[in-house]
Amino acid sequence: MKRAIVPGTFDPITCGHMDIIERAAAHSDEIIVGVAESPDKGEGPLFTTAERVALIEDAVEHLAHVTVKPFATLLVDFAEEEGATVIVKGLRAVTDFEREFQMAALNWRLDKTIETMFIMAIPEYMYLSSSAVKEIAAHDGSVKGLVPRGVEEALALKLGAP
Ligand code: ADP
Numbered sequence: 001m002k003r004a005i006v007p008g009t010f011d012p013i014t015c016g017h018m019d020i021i022e023r024a025a026a027h028s029d030e031i032i033v034g035v036a037e038s039p040d041k042g043e044g045p046l047f048t049t050a051e052r053v054a055l056i057e058d059a060v061e062h063l064a065h066v067t068v069k070p071f072a073t074l075l076v077d078f079a080e081e082e083g084a085t086v087i088v089k090g091l092r093a094v095t096d097f098e099r100e101f102q103m104a105a106l107n108w109r110l111d112k113t114i115e116t117m118f119i120m121a122i123p124e125y126m127y128l129s130s131s132a133v134k135e136i137a138a139h140d141g142s143v144k145g146l147v148p149r150g151v152e153e154a155l156a157l158k159l160g161a162p
Contacts, residue, residue: 001027001117004086005079007034007071011045012151013056014133016125020090021060023119030065032082037072046134046158059148075103076111085114092121092129134159 006021010033025031033056037049047055049070060066071078079087087107089100104116121128133143137155144152 001029001086001088003030003032003082003084004028004088004117005032005034005075005082005084006088007036007075007078009036009045009130010052010056011047011130012052012133012147012154013059014125014128014130014147014151015145016090016092016121016128018059018148019122019125020088020119021066022063024088025063025066028065028086028088031063031067031088032084033060033066033068034075034078034082035068035070036075037070047154051154055148055151055154058150074110076107076114079114080111087114087116089116089118090121091118092126 001024004024006024008017010017021031021033035049035052035056045052053068053070056068060068069082075087079085089104091097091100100118107114107116128146133146133155136146137143137159143155147155
């Protein structure tokens, strides 16, 4: 792949997201992690856009050719602006499928020059989500191994964990 976008809310970034970014990076010349400013689900995000961008930048520091950018437009317009022709998404259990299938079909309808590609989550991260991580941290549980180190600290600060 040439230049690919890995989009998401990343509130916050988890090891599951990292796995998808790393695997996509292994098959692309360049990856842009697109951070959606306003999520289309649930309440507002726990972390601000700037915080989410900074946490991802810290986590992908070791990866060459990976940059992080926020976006507030349609995903296909963001991809077009960035000169990307591929959108890479992670797929967990069947539960992700319907939503992702709908988004990929709509994006295809909006712009046929941009292809959506999927990478299967590894079994270890199949059940890992940002909301689960926030839930665990909010109840003082350990999120070690589920999120990058910087995120562990940021969650503790944000949620006032001991
Ligand atoms: P979440 O669904 O956790 O709130 P996002 O909206 O930020 O996360 O998701 C961005 C992309 O990352 C989606 O394609 C989603 O399926 C994928 N993703 C999220 N968690 C994982 C995981 N544990 N393993 C693989 N892909 C994942």
